[in-house]
Amino acid sequence: MTEHIGSPIELLDGCSTALGLVRPPGRCDSVEFIRSLQTRFQARYQRYLEYLRDGTPIKSPEHFRALQREADGLVVAELKVDKYRLYVVNRGIYWYATHGREKPKNNRVIVEINKALEIYKECA
Numbered sequence: 251m252t253e254h255i256g257s258p259i260e261l262l263d264g265c266s267t268a269l270g271l272v273r274p275p276g277r278c279d280s281v282e283f284i285r286s287l288q289t290r291f292q293a294r295y296q297r298y299l300e301y302l303r304d305g306t307p308i309k310s311p312e313h314f315r316a317l318q319r320e321a322d323g324l325v326v327a328e329l330k331v332d333k334y335r336l337y338v339v340n341r342g343i344y345w346y347a348t349h350g351r352e353k354p355k356n357n358r359v360i361v362e363i364n365k366a367l368e369i370y371k372e373c374a
């Protein structure tokens with residue numbers, strides 16, 4: 251996997267609809283976050299990304315939550331695995347993973363939404 255600043259990278263081999271965003275100086279926050287997790291959590295995120303790739307809805311609010319819908323059609327959502335959150339921005343059939351972290355307190359969720367939108371606008 252070659253990472254180019256500003257160019258999205260495939261999160262799943264051969265998949266052009268589930269992408270990670272590479273920020274200057276060539277780091278992909280979402281990939282680094284997923285790689286930092288235990289193997290069992292990585293596997294669960296891979297399964298959820300496969301669902302997004304395949305257009306399979308993740309209906310359980312325990313695993314997926316749409317956080318904000320923008321006027322231009324963007325949707326910011328979080329994928330939940332245990333105490334971890336991966337933030338994604340949806341535009342049409344494309345899902346852009348922006349970053350991840352441990353579950354924030356409720357009053358900090360807006361900060362994560364804004365960070366996801368900032369990364370998306372910077373890179374996509």
